[in-house]
Amino acid sequence: MQTQTTASMPVLEIRKMTQRFGGLVAVSEFSIALGRNQLTGLIGPNGAGKTTVFNLISGFYQPSEGEILINGTITAGLKPHKVTSLGVARTFQNIRLWNQMSVLDNIRVAQHGSLDYGFFGAMFRTRKYLDCEAKIEKEARELLEIFELDKQADELPTNLAYGLQRKLEIVRALSAKPQLLLLDEPAAGLSSVDAQELIRLIHWIHETFDVTILLIEHHMDVVMELCSDIKVIDFGQTIAEGTPEIIRNHPAVISAYLGDDTI
Amino acid sequence: MLATTIQNIINALQWGSFYALIALGYTMVYGVLTLINFAHGDIFMVGAYIAFFVATFILSQLGLPGWAALAMTIPLTMILTSIVGVSLERIAYRPLRRKGAHRLYVVITALMCGLILEHGNLAFLGASRKAFPALITEHVYTIGGVTFTNLKVAVIITAILSFFILHWIVTRTKVGMAMRAISYDKFAVPLMGIPIDSIIVITFALGSAFAGLAGILFAMSYPVLEPYMGALIGWKAFIAAVVGGIGDIRGAFLGGFLLGAVEIMVVAFFPSTYRDLISFSVLLVILSLKPTGLFGIAKTTKI
Amino acid sequence: MSRQYTVQLILVTLGGIITYLAYEELIGLYTLSVLMFMGVNIIMSTSLNLVNGNMGEFSCGHAGFMCVGAYVSSLLGVLLFSKDKIFGPPLLNPDLAIFLFPLVIIVGGIAAAVAGLLVALPSYKTRGDYLAIITLAANYIIISGIENLSVIGGSRGFMGMKKVINAMEDIIYLPWMVIWVFVFTVGTVWVLRRYTSSTFGKGVSAICQDEVAAEIMSVNTNKMKTITFMLSSGLAGIAGGLFAYIIGYVNPGSFNILKSTEALVMVYLGGMGSLSGAILSAILFTVLLELLRPLQIIKWVVIPLVLIVLMQFRPEGIMGHRELSDFFPRLKRFYKFK
Numbered sequence: 001m002q003t004q005t006t007a008s009m010p011v012l013e014i015r016k017m018t019q020r021f022g023g024l025v026a027v028s029e030f031s032i033a034l035g036r037n038q039l040t041g042l043i044g045p046n047g048a049g050k051t052t053v054f055n056l057i058s059g060f061y062q063p064s065e066g067e068i069l070i071n072g073t074i075t076a077g078l079k080p081h082k083v084t085s086l087g088v089a090r091t092f093q094n095i096r097l098w099n100q101m102s103v104l105d106n107i108r109v110a111q112h113g114s115l116d117y118g119f120f121g122a123m124f125r126t127r128k129y130l131d132c133e134a135k136i137e138k139e140a141r142e143l144l145e146i147f148e149l150d151k152q153a154d155e156l157p158t159n160l161a162y163g164l165q166r167k168l169e170i171v172r173a174l175s176a177k178p179q180l181l182l183l184d185e186p187a188a189g190l191s192s193v194d195a196q197e198l199i200r201l202i203h204w205i206h207e208t209f210d211v212t213i214l215l216i217e218h219h220m221d222v223v224m225e226l227c228s229d230i231k232v233i234d235f236g237q238t239i240a241e242g243t244p245e246i247i248r249n250h251p252a253v254i255s256a257y258l259g260d261d262t263i
Numbered sequence: 264m265l266a267t268t269i270q271n272i273i274n275a276l277q278w279g280s281f282y283a284l285i286a287l288g289y290t291m292v293y294g295v296l297t298l299i300n301f302a303h304g305d306i307f308m309v310g311a312y313i314a315f316f317v318a319t320f321i322l323s324q325l326g327l328p329g330w331a332a333l334a335m336t337i338p339l340t341m342i343l344t345s346i347v348g349v350s351l352e353r354i355a356y357r358p359l360r361r362k363g364a365h366r367l368y369v370v371i372t373a374l375m376c377g378l379i380l381e382h383g384n385l386a387f388l389g390a391s392r393k394a395f396p397a398l399i400t401e402h403v404y405t406i407g408g409v410t411f412t413n414l415k416v417a418v419i420i421t422a423i424l425s426f427f428i429l430h431w432i433v434t435r436t437k438v439g440m441a442m443r444a445i446s447y448d449k450f451a452v453p454l455m456g457i458p459i460d461s462i463i464v465i466t467f468a469l470g471s472a473f474a475g476l477a478g479i480l481f482a483m484s485y486p487v488l489e490p491y492m493g494a495l496i497g498w499k500a501f502i503a504a505v506v507g508g509i510g511d512i513r514g515a516f517l518g519g520f521l522l523g524a525v526e527i528m529v530v531a532f533f534p535s536t537y538r539d540l541i542s543f544s545v546l547l548v549i550l551s552l553k554p555t556g557l558f559g560i561a562k563t564t565k566i
Numbered sequence: 567m568s569r570q571y572t573v574q575l576i577l578v579t580l581g582g583i584i585t586y587l588a589y590e591e592l593i594g595l596y597t598l599s600v601l602m603f604m605g606v607n608i609i610m611s612t613s614l615n616l617v618n619g620n621m622g623e624f625s626c627g628h629a630g631f632m633c634v635g636a637y638v639s640s641l642l643g644v645l646l647f648s649k650d651k652i653f654g655p656p657l658l659n660p661d662l663a664i665f666l667f668p669l670v671i672i673v674g675g676i677a678a679a680v681a682g683l684l685v686a687l688p689s690y691k692t693r694g695d696y697l698a699i700i701t702l703a704a705n706y707i708i709i710s711g712i713e714n715l716s717v718i719g720g721s722r723g724f725m726g727m728k729k730v731i732n733a734m735e736d737i738i739y740l741p742w743m744v745i746w747v748f749v750f751t752v753g754t755v756w757v758l759r760r761y762t763s764s765t766f767g768k769g770v771s772a773i774c775q776d777e778v779a780a781e782i783m784s785v786n787t788n789k790m791k792t793i794t795f796m797l798s799s800g801l802a803g804i805a806g807g808l809f810a811y812i813i814g815y816v817n818p819g820s821f822n823i824l825k826s827t828e829a830l831v832m833v834y835l836g837g838m839g840s841l842s843g844a845i846l847s848a849i850l851f852t853v854l855l856e857l858l859r860p861l862q863i864i865k866w867v868v869i870p871l872v873l874i875v876l877m878q879f880r881p882e883g884i885m886g887h888r889e890l891s892d893f894f895p896r897l898k899r900f901y902k903f904k
Binding site: 371372551554 | 707711881882
Binding site: 058059060079080081084085089090092096097098099100101105108109110111112113114115117118119121122123125129132133136172173176 | 757760761764765766767768769771772774775776778779780781782783784785786787788793797839887
């Protein structure tokens, strides 16, 4: 499934993607190219179409026009789990953990796409099954240890503090060893102290795991601090892109966020 | 050819009327509580039995003529049946809801209530079938090869009237507005000062009353009562409600007539033992093509 | 090392004891048949629990698949091993029955698994109560279809399975049905536990808890649904085959909605998604059914009443989401249910 990644090929490339829901144009001619190990922010006011972009990338919607390439493979017609196997993982705006499964199992199930045994392997506990399960368990525990969640490995996610649930969701996404990580408002609902810690965490993930990150965020300070590149959309249209400095002073961005005073 | 077609349409309308009337009760309760009230078919059976006892009592004890007995039987049966329906809600469903039980536990309780009604009836009234007294004399009319009775026409008209009454209640009255509000958002409704429990009781009362009405009409059309008469027809009416799009009374009404039509068509062309097989297969196909029924709105998953 | 095999040892001993008691006729035929129905009920409730508990769908047509299994294995067994009015002389030497009987039951299971596609395929697009109706319709379609097949007896039913059992007993005199019911019951629990405890099978619980997250975190939801529905209905088919051979007679009427309701009751009484709960409640339910047998028709008033009251006190079923090993942690050393 994995395609060879060459240095020059972008991890994610979107060409003039448009998405319509009935008469509403949720995303219009959205284009982006993310190289390896880039950390890009996607911002915009409420209802700008940011999450729709994520849903399109992860295969939950099929774009009305345009195409999405992940590591050079066109994702058109692929179901979300296939897109995930191309090396994409994401988190959700509202945490979507499996709440009646232990923290460890949440990580384990996220390896579903890379299991190399099937139903009969599970039935007869073949060598392949045992090796695969042992490897998954070992890697999951290691990952939890890295993120200091190992003590909660057998807890249910609902018993974790909100900030830890956010963290667990990111860890779950990372556990699938993605090349592209989509983070949908990871700081939503966090206190400013927790948000600061999250910034450090994302920064650290970006440096350690060799992963391209696309980040949706409402907290401007989070985006400005983390991202080298920012893309701003409003009503589905791309209105600005560039470094934090450019965005900070871009008139279209200011008017989109603060309203137009030239009425 | 034309005569047979019209004949079949009349038969289908009459047969579908029963399904429609029962399906209305299913769909209303579902709309408000998202509860599949599996006891509803048996409430229809109870309604028919209540009608039997009320009618025999009035005929034998009060010695009233048939039409007067009918005029008294209809409201009495509807009231008594709705009392049965509301009791189920108060005794069995509400306490469970209060305890925060999973929705499906309430469904299982409803199934159990249905079993109790069926077998309680069988245990206490015996296995002998009851013959429903003739309340009105049946006249057979034949116009151009199409045969129909005054009873058939009455059944169809009653079903259509019932639909309009219920539709009016749901769309035009305050109670109906509250019902629809509950089906949209169960949590916001009490905050708006709407007494959710009274609305639920009214829903059960209305649904059961119309099941009782269906019971009377059924008993008059096919005057042999037995405890299991509600089981199969109830399941089928539920399926009709789902095919129409459960929670929507237009859907229930349409689904009921659709099922009636399919069954009459099958009987017209195939041996009657194929009725269930073919009609259920048709429903399976409809649901596969339109997964939320004819009037159902597809729920979009928000991420 | 020894602990690892404790459960296996206990099971083999238990099976041996029951077989011995049955062989020596130390327990009566009645008790024996109750024990066998208990096994069938355990298969029914645990297999339905996979769909209704673990996957969170509401399948209410489980008896339909049981019916497919019962008919296919009955017909196959009679066709192969016994002389019959319809099928004529046996196709194979009846002596082979002793070896091929489990295969006959498994073929019935496979047929039921294929029938499970009737529900599995619509489940890609349909969920919840709409899928519940499809399962209900599937139940009716299967029963009604068999009722209209007059070649195999139609609604009058089909018999001759006792001859197959007799053929087995003629070779070696053993209580074969007791043995096979025991083996298949243990086998079912074994299969289900292996399935649900693997990472592969945990995808099923993920679908139940958040289908969107499951699909996006690389679980092939349609494939998992297909496998789960087919496994569940296949096991129901095995239960049906055993049921048919225990009684020696099948008719479509015994697999109606009432039978499906029994399976549902066992699942929800035990607690959704709890394997040990499903086993316990199947045992309880079978015993309750037998204890109340003298009440005759009132039985079916008392049982629902008891269940309603039970649910008022334990609105999550006996075990809730938990397993026996959660209540008695020491059990974990010997056997984990999940």
